[in-house]
Amino acid sequence: MNPSASTPLVASLLDAPPSASGIAWLDEARREHRAAFAAGGLPGARVEAWKYTALRGLTQRRFAAGDATAATRDVDAAAFALPGVDGPRLVFVNGVFRADLSTAAALPDGLSLQPLSQALRNDAEPLRFALSRPALVGPVREAADAFVQVNAASATDGVVLKVAAHASIAAPVQLVFVGAAADAELAWHARNLIELGEGASLELIEHHVGSGEQAQLATLVGDVVLHEGAQLHHVVLQNAASGANLIRRSGLRLHARAQLRLHVLELGGALVRHDLQAELVGDGAQLHTRGAFMPHGRQHVDTQLAIRHQALDTASTSVWRGVASDRARGVFRGAILVAPGADGSDASLNNKNLLLSPGAEIDTKPELEIYADEVQAAHGATVGQLDERSLFYLRSRGIPLAEARALLTAAFCRAVLDDLPNAALREHLSGLLIAQLPA
Amino acid sequence: MNEIMNNQSSTAAALRDNAQVAEALGRSYSAGFITEIEMTGLPPGLDEDTIRALSAVKHEPEWMTEWRLEAYRHWLTMPKPDWAKLNIDPIDYQAISYYAAPKKQPKSLDEVDPALLETYEKLGVPLHERAALAGVAVDAVFDSVSVGTTFRKQLADAGVLFCSMSEAIREYPELVQKYLGSVVPTGDNFFAALNSAVFSDGSFVFIPKGVRCPMELSTYFRINAQNTGQFERTLIVAEEGAHVSYLEGCTAPKRDENQLHAAVVELVALEKAQIKYSTVQNWYPGDENGVGGIYNFVTKRGDCRGDDSKICWTQVETGSAITWKYPSVVLRGDRSVGEFYSVALTHHFQQADTGTKMVHLGKDTKSKIVSKGISAGKSSNSYRGLVKMEKGAERARNYTQCDSLLIGKKCGAHTFPYMEVKNPTAIVEHEATTSKISDEQMFYCRSRGIGEEDAVSMIVDGFCKQVFRELPMEFAVEAKKLLEVSLEGAVG
Numbered sequence: 001m002n003p004s005a006s007t008p009l010v011a012s013l014l015d016a017p018p019s020a021s022g023i024a025w026l027d028e029a030r031r032e033h034r035a036a037f038a039a040g041g042l043p044g045a046r047v048e049a050w051k052y053t054a055l056r057g058l059t060q061r062r063f064a065a066g067d068a069t070a071a072t073r074d075v076d077a078a079a080f081a082l083p084g085v086d087g088p089r090l091v092f093v094n095g096v097f098r099a100d101l102s103t104a105a106a107l108p109d110g111l112s113l114q115p116l117s118q119a120l121r122n123d124a125e126p127l128r129f130a131l132s133r134p135a136l137v138g139p140v141r142e143a144a145d146a147f148v149q150v151n152a153a154s155a156t157d158g159v160v161l162k163v164a165a166h167a168s169i170a171a172p173v174q175l176v177f178v179g180a181a182a183d184a185e186l187a188w189h190a191r192n193l194i195e196l197g198e199g200a201s202l203e204l205i206e207h208h209v210g211s212g213e214q215a216q217l218a219t220l221v222g223d224v225v226l227h228e229g230a231q232l233h234h235v236v237l238q239n240a241a242s243g244a245n246l247i248r249r250s251g252l253r254l255h256a257r258a259q260l261r262l263h264v265l266e267l268g269g270a271l272v273r274h275d276l277q278a279e280l281v282g283d284g285a286q287l288h289t290r291g292a293f294m295p296h297g298r299q300h301v302d303t304q305l306a307i308r309h310q311a312l313d314t315a316s317t318s319v320w321r322g323v324a325s326d327r328a329r330g331v332f333r334g335a336i337l338v339a340p341g342a343d344g345s346d347a348s349l350n351n352k353n354l355l356l357s358p359g360a361e362i363d364t365k366p367e368l369e370i371y372a373d374e375v376q377a378a379h380g381a382t383v384g385q386l387d388e389r390s391l392f393y394l395r396s397r398g399i400p401l402a403e404a405r406a407l408l409t410a411a412f413c414r415a416v417l418d419d420l421p422n423a424a425l426r427e428h429l430s431g432l433l434i435a436q437l438p439a
Numbered sequence: 440m441n442e443i444m445n446n447q448s449s450t451a452a453a454l455r456d457n458a459q460v461a462e463a464l465g466r467s468y469s470a471g472f473i474t475e476i477e478m479t480g481l482p483p484g485l486d487e488d489t490i491r492a493l494s495a496v497k498h499e500p501e502w503m504t505e506w507r508l509e510a511y512r513h514w515l516t517m518p519k520p521d522w523a524k525l526n527i528d529p530i531d532y533q534a535i536s537y538y539a540a541p542k543k544q545p546k547s548l549d550e551v552d553p554a555l556l557e558t559y560e561k562l563g564v565p566l567h568e569r570a571a572l573a574g575v576a577v578d579a580v581f582d583s584v585s586v587g588t589t590f591r592k593q594l595a596d597a598g599v600l601f602c603s604m605s606e607a608i609r610e611y612p613e614l615v616q617k618y619l620g621s622v623v624p625t626g627d628n629f630f631a632a633l634n635s636a637v638f639s640d641g642s643f644v645f646i647p648k649g650v651r652c653p654m655e656l657s658t659y660f661r662i663n664a665q666n667t668g669q670f671e672r673t674l675i676v677a678e679e680g681a682h683v684s685y686l687e688g689c690t691a692p693k694r695d696e697n698q699l700h701a702a703v704v705e706l707v708a709l710e711k712a713q714i715k716y717s718t719v720q721n722w723y724p725g726d727e728n729g730v731g732g733i734y735n736f737v738t739k740r741g742d743c744r745g746d747d748s749k750i751c752w753t754q755v756e757t758g759s760a761i762t763w764k765y766p767s768v769v770l771r772g773d774r775s776v777g778e779f780y781s782v783a784l785t786h787h788f789q790q791a792d793t794g795t796k797m798v799h800l801g802k803d804t805k806s807k808i809v810s811k812g813i814s815a816g817k818s819s820n821s822y823r824g825l826v827k828m829e830k831g832a833e834r835a836r837n838y839t840q841c842d843s844l845l846i847g848k849k850c851g852a853h854t855f856p857y858m859e860v861k862n863p864t865a866i867v868e869h870e871a872t873t874s875k876i877s878d879e880q881m882f883y884c885r886s887r888g889i890g891e892e893d894a895v896s897m898i899v900d901g902f903c904k905q906v907f908r909e910l911p912m913e914f915a916v917e918a919k920k921l922l923e924v925s926l927e928g929a930v931g
Contacts, residue, residue, distance in 0.1 A: 362858075
């Protein structure tokens with residue numbers, strides 16, 4: 001057995017009795033996932049996918065399972081108000097759906113949006129396939145995906161979103177996950193299932209907020225499936241509380257000619273990990289990912305992006321920026337795989353990082369794994385500082401050093417927001433990003 | 440009747456084709472012959488007694504035997520590495536003979552067995568000093584032992600020590616003791632530990648303070664005997680202000696079983712010293728069905744111990760069934776420089792997982808990595824590299840460029856660069872591309888009357904130019920030829 005299996009963290013995650021849903025197949029699946037987690041334990045430093053993210057700080061902690069009073073906990077709704085985002089909204093507090101904070105009464109035609117807990121009560125059968133496994137899209141590796149197993153065993157709520165074929169949903173849908181301080185240090189989980197039918201289109205905002213410095217452990221596992229010709233703009237704004245340990249996994253599956261634009265802004269949290277597993281399974285599918293992480297203080301932000309080109313003429317572009325200051329650490333992996341026969345694939349990835357303080361660290365690892373020859377694949381990664389000449393140019397025009405630095409750093413990060421179509425949201429995010437920059 | 444005639448003529452054509460194919464294949468690995476020579480050695484198997492016997496055969500001092508045994512005991516506790524992107528059939532370490540040597544041990548070059556001299560002649564390695572054209576000093580290693588070193592007198596006059604490792608252990612124990620294992624410790628990794636326990640020979644180079652080595656030094660490794668492993672150990676020390684350029688070449692006969700080659704190379708550059716280490720690796724790659732070939736599991740590391748020192752690795756890797764090799768530089772001294780230039784070509788069922796590590800510790804250190812991978816047939820070719828900027832690496836700088844070229848639909852080309860930066864004044868840049876030879880380039884060449892194979896060869900040559908430029912002249916010519924031969928039959 002894995003030595004980490006006996007740590008207080010693992011024990012506390014296994015302490016909670018497996019949640020009983022009353023649905024036989026679901027309870028059975030949860031028991032299995034729980035057993036798989038108990039057997040595999042947490043990933044240690046020797047697990048390649050966790051090489052740069054040590055769980056040492058967490059393993060000695062105990063987290064209480066779930067929040068019994070989440071339904072009545074006071075939450076400031078202003079924290080998740082976003083300009084340019086006025087469509088249906090689902091809000092979860094410590095992993096529990098809050099109808100009182102949500103606005104999902106009158107949904108546009110073609111959109112089905114409900115919390116997982118409700119969907120299971122109404123008709124669990126359509127969810128059977130997805131919930132019988134830890135995750136729908138991408139591989140689930142022993143140890144490396146321990147938190148996916150934990151999530152599959154423990155999550156009782158989340159989002160079930162469906163867009164009917166050829167439906168075009170104009171208003172952006174907002175999913176809010178609030179980590180609220182409670183009496184004890186909590187662990188909570190959410191499982192999201194998102195599916196866009198043939199030719200459907202949607203703008204989706206995933207928003208993580210929180211309050212208090214109390215430590216929390218949250219796992220979120222989401223699967224996004226885009227059928228033929230579907231289009232999704234997906235924005236992730238992660239602004240969790242400073243005590244949050246937020247471990248997310250997103251599986252993205254794109255069928256023929258589907259297009260997904262993803263923008264990710266990682267601002268908050270203590271230990272943040274995001275596993276992005278994308279599969280381009282249909283001919284002509286396109287994925288464009290943009291993201292910025294800017295850890296400061298003692299934050300640790302780890303993004304693991306894996307894109308698999310598995311069909312003809314697929315394309316992916318990825319642009320990611322990292323800025324690490326104080327004693328923070330930024331970790332990025334951007335892996336592109338072109339499977340045998342995926343001719344005509346065009347993949348590019350670019351990760352640039354600024355390292356601003358002597359105590360900060362950046363670890364980046366772009367990867368190419370190519371098994372087809374009619375391919376264009378390129379990646380680039382840099383770690384460094386602001387360009388001295390650009391600084392000199394600005395100063396020679398009378399801009400003070402501090403201001404010149406701020407301007408250039410902001411421009412460096414803004415590159416990832418340039419092609420975000422929702423203008424009001426783009427400006428807001430840009431403002432958040434600038435506010436986060438070290439003075 | 441007509442039908443029969445046609446059949447006959449097509450058979451004749453097929454025979455002719457077969458003959459051509461056979462000829463091409465014969466040409467494809469010209470170093471694949473076996474030298475019939477009387478050999479002596481240890482029986483297959485590995486335990487502490489084998490190591491004691493090996494040490495005794497070589498008349499080694501007590502400390503050396505102990506050093507080996509310690510490495511062996513450590514090796515027993517180590518797991519086999521499995522992180523590389525390689526499929527390695529399990530290796531039976533008890534089936535390998537850890538020592539094989541020609542029976543007649545020559546006292547000087549004149550006494551070397553003519554069959555051996557012929558072997559090196561065939562390989563184009565001039566062992567006889569009078570035959571040496573441009574004045575390259577050669578140490579020839581045949582299976583487990585060094586059979587001769589040329590130009591010893593001229594080198595000795597300059598103060599340069601160039602001899603086999605066995606000789607160095609006997610003649611210069613204090614130097615060997617001081618530097619051996621100081622760059623690659625005995626327990627560094629699985630294969631380095633194995634090598635430390637059982638290494639048989641290799642080259643030792645010592646360039647004293649302020650000396651520029653008057654000629655290029657070279658070692659030629661040849662595996663000949665069956666069921667042997669070659670475990671050579673090379674140590675090069677350049678004292679303050681010394682300069683040396685060292686070349687390494689290797690070949691092995693064609694055999695159906697895989698043979699293990701696990702070498703360790705250690706370079707030490709003191710203040711202002713410069714070491715240039717060039718390799719043309721042409722071990723037997725196995726046949727077109729992936730049968731046989733050398734397992735080339737090598738640990739090469741240089742230590743820029745002094746300020747302003749420089750270590751440059753240049754490698755052309757065309758041989759071996761499996762290559763597992765990461766020539767690295769530890770940039771300890773301030774302003775020290777590390778360079779890595781590599782061309783790795785894989786064909787048929789060859790697998791290569793190769794790259795470099797640049798560990799920046801000192802201030803204003805610089806490193807440059809240029810890696811060109813070419814995959815053809817059903818081969819797999821990976822670049823794996825690490826650039827690490829430690830806290831004290833003020834203003835350190837790295838530039839890395841990795842390009843891969845795919846020839847054919849069934850091969851793989853992979854890039855796994857790691858960048859770890861802990862200093863906010865350091866700059867690391869990495870770029871990589873993967874593509875095939877473009878149709879436009881081919882069309883351009885073909886429309887000018889250049890045949891398909893020649894066109895591919897020209898384009899590949901251009902692709903590798905940046906690396907070939909760094910090779911000493913004789914090697915550059917050999918490397919170009921090797922690539923051409925290795926790519927034969929890769930197109931169409």
